[in-house]
Amino acid sequence: MKRVIFLLLGMMALLCAAHPLKAGTGRINADGTMDFSVNFRYPPTAADITNMRAMLQQANNIICDATDGQLRFGTIRLTAGGAHEDEADIWVYAEGGRSAVSFYDNGASFGTLGHHITLFQGGITGGTIAHELAHLAFGLGDEYNEQCRWGGPCGIGPCFDAAGPNLMMQSGDQSEFCVAANHDPLQGNNDGCPTVETCAGKGVCAADNCDLNWNSTTNRFEATQQSLMHGGLSAWATLDQNNPAQITPPAGLPNNNPPAGCGVPNIIEDVNxxxxxxxxxxxxxxxxxxxxxxxxxxxxxxxxxxxxxxxxxxxxxxxxxxxxxxxxxxxxxxxxxxxxxxxxxxxxxxxxxxxxxxxxxxxxxxxxxxxxxxxxxxxxxxxxxxxxxxxxxxxxxxxxxxxxxxxxxxxxxxxxxxxxxxxxxxxxxxxxxxxxxxxxxxxxxxxxxxxxxxxxxxxxxxxxxxSLNLPRTPMAVRGRKSGKDDVEIFNNIQQGALPLADTVGFQVEPFSNRLDVILSTRHSRVNTWRPNFTLRGPNGEQFTQNDKDALSVDPFYILIRLDNPAAGRWVLELSSGNGLSQYTYVAAHAENPMPDLMVDACPRIVNPGQEVRISANTTFGATLEEGVTYSGRVKRPDGSFVPVTFTKDPYTRAISATFNQFNANGVYEVQVRTDVAAGATLMPGESIFSGPET
Structure with missing residues (x-):
C-alpha cells in the first residue's frame, strides 16, 4: 500500500525559527505503566533532584489510587537544559508561577511534541503533577470552581463519595475520580432551581442564576470544563473512552482505599x-x-x-x-x-x-x-x-x-x-x-x-x-559574466523552487550565546563556487568573507560563528566573488536555552486518505498563548502547496490543524509560521495552585 511521509519545518516571525522535533517521551504502556520525562529549565541542585523524586512518588501514588491501581508510573527520565528538552513532558522552571498545560481531550497530547506541563517553584508537589498529568495524559477536564472560564456564572459540579472530592476538582491532591452515578449531581428538570441549601457542600448555585447555569445538553445544573469538553461524561467514563485497553471503570463508586502495589517509579537521572x-x-x-x-x-x-x-x-x-x-x-x-x-x-x-x-x-x-x-x-x-x-x-x-x-x-x-x-x-x-x-x-x-x-x-x-532561526533557504545571485550555459543553469535551478533571492533576514533571540550561519554550495560545480556575503546585525555590526577569525571555510561551505550576538533582526546579503552566478543554501542557528516554535504531525507515516493532525506550540521561557497567530502550509511531492488553518481549542488551549489533501505517494513537508506580537502573554496558570500568574 502506498504511504506518505511527513517532514516538519517552521519559522518564527518575532522570536526565532522553529525546528522539526520528535514527539515527547510520554506513553501509557499496555500494562498500565506511564513512561515520561522531566526537564529542568535550569541547572538543578542535588536538593532539587531529591525533591522531584519525592514529588513524583507522591504523584504516582495519587494516580494509582485514583485509577484503583490500574495506572502507575514506569520509567521517568530527569534531564536538564538542552539535553532531551524536546522530548520532555514536564518542564520545571526556576521562577515562581502557577502550573498549566495545553492538551488534547483524547489524551493524545501525552507524547506529542510541544505539549508539556509547566511546573514552577513553590508549586512542585505530587498533587500538582498528578492533576496536570490527568489533563495531559488522560484528556480530563477541570471540575473545580472556575465556571467563568468555561461560560458558567456560578457553582461547581463536583462528584462526592466517601473519599471526598476527586483528583480533577478543587485541588490537586485528591485521589478519586467521578463515576457517572456521582458526577455533577446538581441535576434537575429545569422546573425549579436548586436552593443554596440543596447545593450545600456540593457547590453553591443560587436560584437567581439557575437558568444561566442549566446545561440543556446534559440536563444538569453544571458548567465544568470536564462536562463541556466531554458532553457530560464523568472522569472515569472519559478515562475508559481514551484508554480502553488499560482501564476498567468501577461497577459502583471507586474504591476509597489506596491500592496495594503502586510501586516505586524507575527514575533515571540524566541531568548532566x-x-x-x-x-x-x-x-x-x-x-x-x-x-x-x-x-x-x-x-x-x-x-x-x-x-x-x-x-x-x-x-x-x-x-x-x-x-x-x-x-x-x-x-x-x-x-x-x-x-x-x-x-x-x-x-x-x-x-x-x-x-x-x-x-x-x-x-x-x-x-x-x-x-x-x-x-x-x-x-x-x-x-x-x-x-x-x-x-x-x-x-x-x-x-x-x-x-x-x-x-x-x-x-x-x-x-x-x-x-x-x-x-x-x-x-x-x-x-x-x-x-x-x-x-x-x-x-x-x-x-x-x-x-x-x-x-x-x-x-x-x-x-x-x-531551533533554527533561519530554516534551510535557497539563495541565488546572477553573475555579471554569465554566459549562455550559466543562464540556462540559473533558470533551471529556479524552476519549481521557492522564490530565490540574494538577501534574507532572520531574528535572533535575546540572551543567545552564539550565532552560527552556514552558506553551502547548491550548484554542483564546486570549483566555481565563490560567494561573497555581508552579514549585518541590528546594531550596525557587519561581517564579510574577509573576517577570517569568524569563519570556517571549506570548498563546499562557509560557517560564520559569532559569540553573544545582538538580539534583533539580522540580514545576510549574497553577491558573486568571481563574476559567475552563485547558488547556495543558507541556514542560521542561535544557541539559546529556550526553544520557540514546536511542530509535530500525528501520525508521521500515513496511508492516503488518513487525516493528519499538525500541532504547534510557541514558547519563550514558558508557553505563550495570547498574542500569537499561526499559519502553515504543506508542500506535496509534486511541489504544490496546500494551506492549513490552525485553530485553538477553547477548553484545552491546544493549537492544531488537520490535513488530508494527498495527491501522490512520497514525502510531504509541513511548514509552520508563528507571528508573536510585542504584547504576547504567557499561558495563565490554574488558580487552584499557589504562586503568581505566569
Whole structure:
C-alpha cells in the first residue's frame, strides 16, 4: 500500500525559527505503566533532584489510587537544559508561577511534541503533577470552581463519595475520580432551581442564576470544563473512552482505599552530560553518482556526504563541557568503524575531518549490518546525561546483511534516536522513514545530494532539541559574466523552487550565546563556487568573507560563528566573488536555552486518505498563548502547496490543524509560521495552585 511521509519545518516571525522535533517521551504502556520525562529549565541542585523524586512518588501514588491501581508510573527520565528538552513532558522552571498545560481531550497530547506541563517553584508537589498529568495524559477536564472560564456564572459540579472530592476538582491532591452515578449531581428538570441549601457542600448555585447555569445538553445544573469538553461524561467514563485497553471503570463508586502495589517509579537521572553522535555514511558504489549526471565537473554524492560530515565536525568540536562524543561508521556491504564514539576536543577536529576525506567508494548496501556495528561503541561509553543520536545517510536499498529494522530496534532499546537522510532517487525512503519515526528521530530528505551540508547543519541543532532561526533557504545571485550555459543553469535551478533571492533576514533571540550561519554550495560545480556575503546585525555590526577569525571555510561551505550576538533582526546579503552566478543554501542557528516554535504531525507515516493532525506550540521561557497567530502550509511531492488553518481549542488551549489533501505517494513537508506580537502573554496558570500568574 502506498504511504506518505511527513517532514516538519517552521519559522518564527518575532522570536526565532522553529525546528522539526520528535514527539515527547510520554506513553501509557499496555500494562498500565506511564513512561515520561522531566526537564529542568535550569541547572538543578542535588536538593532539587531529591525533591522531584519525592514529588513524583507522591504523584504516582495519587494516580494509582485514583485509577484503583490500574495506572502507575514506569520509567521517568530527569534531564536538564538542552539535553532531551524536546522530548520532555514536564518542564520545571526556576521562577515562581502557577502550573498549566495545553492538551488534547483524547489524551493524545501525552507524547506529542510541544505539549508539556509547566511546573514552577513553590508549586512542585505530587498533587500538582498528578492533576496536570490527568489533563495531559488522560484528556480530563477541570471540575473545580472556575465556571467563568468555561461560560458558567456560578457553582461547581463536583462528584462526592466517601473519599471526598476527586483528583480533577478543587485541588490537586485528591485521589478519586467521578463515576457517572456521582458526577455533577446538581441535576434537575429545569422546573425549579436548586436552593443554596440543596447545593450545600456540593457547590453553591443560587436560584437567581439557575437558568444561566442549566446545561440543556446534559440536563444538569453544571458548567465544568470536564462536562463541556466531554458532553457530560464523568472522569472515569472519559478515562475508559481514551484508554480502553488499560482501564476498567468501577461497577459502583471507586474504591476509597489506596491500592496495594503502586510501586516505586524507575527514575533515571540524566541531568548532566553532552552529546553522543554516531555518523553512518554509505560508501556503496552508487554514492559515486554525480549530482549532475551530465556535467563531468559535478561533484559526487559521496563528496557532499563528506562535506556534510566535515561541517558537523566544525560545529561540534570542542563545543560544550563535557565534550561531545562523535564516531563514524562507513559502510557498503561491510561496515568499518572509522572512529570510535569518543570525545571530540578542538584538537581532534582536523584529524577527524581527514578520516572523513579518506573514505573511498565500495560495493553494495548493508544498512542493517552498519547499524549493528554501532552497538558495541554505544555500549562501551557512559550514558548518563547523554543525548544518544545516530545520523544514517544512504542512497540505496538494503540488499545484503542484517535486517535493518532489527538492528534499528536494538539501538532504539539503548536510547539512540536515529535521524535518517535518504540521498537521490533510489534511496529506500519508506525504510528510512520507519527507522526514524520509531526511534524518535526524523527523516531529512536530500533528493539531489547538494543539500547535505545544510541538512547536517540543521540536524546539529534539532538533534539537541534546539531551533533554527533561519530554516534551510535557497539563495541565488546572477553573475555579471554569465554566459549562455550559466543562464540556462540559473533558470533551471529556479524552476519549481521557492522564490530565490540574494538577501534574507532572520531574528535572533535575546540572551543567545552564539550565532552560527552556514552558506553551502547548491550548484554542483564546486570549483566555481565563490560567494561573497555581508552579514549585518541590528546594531550596525557587519561581517564579510574577509573576517577570517569568524569563519570556517571549506570548498563546499562557509560557517560564520559569532559569540553573544545582538538580539534583533539580522540580514545576510549574497553577491558573486568571481563574476559567475552563485547558488547556495543558507541556514542560521542561535544557541539559546529556550526553544520557540514546536511542530509535530500525528501520525508521521500515513496511508492516503488518513487525516493528519499538525500541532504547534510557541514558547519563550514558558508557553505563550495570547498574542500569537499561526499559519502553515504543506508542500506535496509534486511541489504544490496546500494551506492549513490552525485553530485553538477553547477548553484545552491546544493549537492544531488537520490535513488530508494527498495527491501522490512520497514525502510531504509541513511548514509552520508563528507571528508573536510585542504584547504576547504567557499561558495563565490554574488558580487552584499557589504562586503568581505566569
Amino acid at each position: 552530560g553532552s552529546d553522543q553522535v554516531m555518523l553512518f555514511i554509505d560508501r556503496s558504489g552508487s554514492m559515486g553518482s554525480r549530482i549532475n549526471s551530465g556535467d563531468p565537473d559535478s561533484q559526487t554524492r559521496l563528496d557532499f556526504a563528506k562535506a556534510a560530515a566535515r561541517a558537523l565536525i566544525d560545529l561540534r568540536a570542542g563545543n560544550g563541557m563535557p565534550l561531545p562524543q562523535m564516531g563514524l561508521v562507513a559502510f557498503d556491504q561491510n561496515p568499518v568503524l572509522i572512529r570510535n564514539l569518543i570525545d571530540l576536543p578542538l584538537a581532534d577536529r582536523d584529524p577527524f575531518k581527514t578520516q572523513v576525506d579518506n573514505l573511498m567508494l565500495g560495493g553494495t548496501t548493508a544498512i542493517g549490518t552498519a547499524l549493528n556495528a554501532a552497538i558495541f561503541p554505544f555500549q562501551d561509553v557512559e550514558t548518563a546525561g547523554r543525548t544518544r543520536t545516530a545520523f544514517l545517510l544512504s542512497d540505496g536499498q538494503n540488499n545484503t546483511g542484517v535486517d535493518p529494522e532489527t538492528a534499528a530496534q536494538t539501538l532504539r532499546d539503548m536510547g539512540v534516536r536515529i535521524f535518517t537522510i535518504p540521498v537521490g532517487d533510489a534511496a529506500d525512503r519508506s525504510l528510512l522513514a520507519d527507522i526514524a519515526s520509531t526511534s524518535g528521530g526524523v527523516m531529512m530528505d536530500a533528493p539531489i545530494g547538494d543539500e547535505l551540508p545544510a541538512i547536517y547543519f540543521e540536524l546539529a541543532a534539532r538533534s539537541r532539541g534546539e
